[in-house]
Amino acid sequence: MRRYNINSDWKFRKGDGSPAAVVTLPHIWDIRGGQNGNGGYVGVCVYEKQIEMSDDWKDRDIYLEIGAAGSVAEVVVNGQPVGTHKGGYSLFRFNITKWMRPGQCNRIEVRVDNSVRDDVYPIAADYTFFGGIYRDVNLVVADASRFSLDDDGSEGIYIIPEITGGGRGRVRVYSVVDEPEGCEVCCQVLDQDGELCAKATVKAGKEPAELFIEQPVLWNGRSGAYQYTLSADLLKNGRWMEKRMIRFGFRSIRLSAESGFQLNGERLFLRGVGRHQDREDRGWAISREDMEEDMALLKEIGANTVRLAHYQHAPYFYELCDREGLAVWAEIPFISRLSDSAAARENALLQLTELIKQNYNHPSICFWGIGNDVTMFGAEDWVEEALREMNALAKCLDPGRITVCSHMMTLAEDSPLSAITDGIGYNVYYGWYVGECSDMGVWLDELQQKQVPVPIAISEYGADGILTYQTGSPTRGDYSESYQSLYHEEMLAIIRAHPLVWASYVWNLCDFASVNRKEGGVSGRNN
Incomplete structure (x- = not known):
């Protein structure tokens, strides 16, 4: 190829x-x-x-x-x-x-x-x-004869690394090969120094290749994002056809209401931000340097997670998250205004399929997000049905990852929509659109008392801040950077005091284009 x-x-x-x-x-x-x-x-x-x-x-x-x-x-x-x-x-x-x-x-x-x-x-x-x-x-x-180019945009290879008894690592490699007759897939696992760890050869289109590594180094988030490389060669009747080189990592993830999010068996409070992919005067046509600058900002603020909203981001940014150890919440644009047409349902399922298949091998991705603000225009019965269908699809394509959905803060805690995915996020804007910052603590206390059955994240919280607006007397709604700073100091203290919250995401890493907005004297931008 x-x-x-x-x-x-x-x-x-x-x-x-x-x-x-x-x-x-x-x-x-x-x-x-x-x-x-x-x-x-x-x-x-x-x-x-x-x-x-x-x-x-x-x-x-x-x-x-x-x-x-x-x-x-x-x-x-x-x-x-x-x-x-x-x-x-x-x-x-x-x-x-x-x-x-x-x-x-x-x-x-x-x-x-x-x-x-x-x-x-x-x-x-x-x-x-x-x-x-x-x-x-x-x-x-x-x-x-090739690693498939017709598999929903994927690389045609799916890697499942896991730790078995005694700390031994097992890697299963599933390959999708077009015209596989007479073909073999030769797999090798290399460590970060390029040293051979394991190898196996299987007939294409048959059982997965299995490779074993003694005491593999774990991908452990910001503490150490170790990755191995799979080298997969396709041969047909002994003749070399093509090669794939794919990085992956060993890690285990778990989410529960009792223990929150666990990475490799250790509880990890996830604190990060949401991210859009656009830049001023470049829109979505951003460069690798732009993405690297975003990653540098994420590291500078101490984030250990990022919510890549509200759609599939560039492959290179997922690679950066793999390398730097950020846990990723990846999602599709099943958002805000929804349609109950069969064509719209099919499109949501297609976008979820492409997201999962194209990004299956990234160790950084821990969560598949299937929706955001889905009740903005009403909670009709078919919305629940659609979410259940998408959750089932995500679990079918990738049973090893955690499914999540972001809901508006107005969603009732006993809504059937909150019990579909493994975990949920609430987009909460106390202290900005409604109420005061202290209301966030009251709201979280009430949720804790009601014993919501699924683990809860704050998938969005934030306040607008326009850098040229400064004041010694900040108040809610003044759009000043001064109020924004005060807001974040208060919110951080509230979130830290509530172990119920397994993840929290500031909205947003940077200002982004929003053509219908006009706030604080600024048009076309979310501040």
Whole structure:
């Protein structure tokens, strides 16, 4: 398999008839409109590129691989529709082989639409839905026998590391191979120094490979994020076809109402922040350097966890969390305004499937989030049914991780919605939207007395702060940084005093674009 990056020299044109321009991906259109409250262009835009088909690609399959496009993308090759992907945050691929013409220039079009529609999530949320192809685009050229390129955007390999009796490590490797007849998968586990720890070979499409390591070093969060590397080679009739190199870690996680969150058998209070993926004047088209700066900020404030809201984030950021030892709450945009249509339900399940399959091997991911503020527009019966279906899917795809859902602070503690996932989060805004900071302590005391049956996290809490607003007499609602600082001092003391709360997440790490907001004299931004 060969992967060719094709980010450069795309012809871009808006659907409003504006002149075409040449752009380099990643790319977002109308960034300023999305962050200043004016809205910018919403609708279809077209990215077009000419690709000359190499002789080396003869008799091989050619895939177009798009890291993410917001939010619906239709791929057209030489005027022929290939397929449509619905969802603006996950990687997707289309096999374009039969539409490519050898020895000729081939026209690839990606028609991207960021319009709100009731069959694609999110339908409504408190952040800007930027339009564009905002992650890398590649051509992938592969033989017919390969680690699957059609497995919901995954790498085609799923690693299950666990500690057995006596502290011995067992690694099971499940591989998805296209045309597996005559194929073998040769697996090796390497430690951080590149030394061989274990190896095994199995027939493709049969039982998983099993490898054993004596006394493996654990991935232990911020205390030490040790990772091993799986090297997986695919052979067909003895001929080498391709290789995958995937990092993973040994760790155990558990969540209970009595003991809270446990990492490797030790209770760990998780304290962190939520994170959106956008940057001022770049929207979602952020760089690795931007992500590294975000990670540096997370480390600087002492976070040991991050909630990657409200959608699938870039693969590199999950890798950073693996490396730095942050426990990740990863989620899908089943948020705020929901639809009971069959198409919308199918889309939520697809986005959850892609999130889990594409990020299955990251040791940092401890929680799959299946929803946020799902009762904002009412708690209809079908919402419970939808959440149960998604929780069941998450448990089927990945029984080893913890499922969670974030609810509004107004959700009754005995609501059936609170008992679906392994744990729940409440988005609580005492001291900002309602009441005073001290009301948070009263609310938590009441929850503790009512003995809520599932473990409780504070999945959001926070107050707006605009850096230019300073005062010696801070009060709730003045938007000053002074009040924001006072708020966090009080909230931190309250949360520390309540062992009921196994995790808490400040909203948010940084300001982010929210096109419909106008608060504190600032438009298009959540402060």
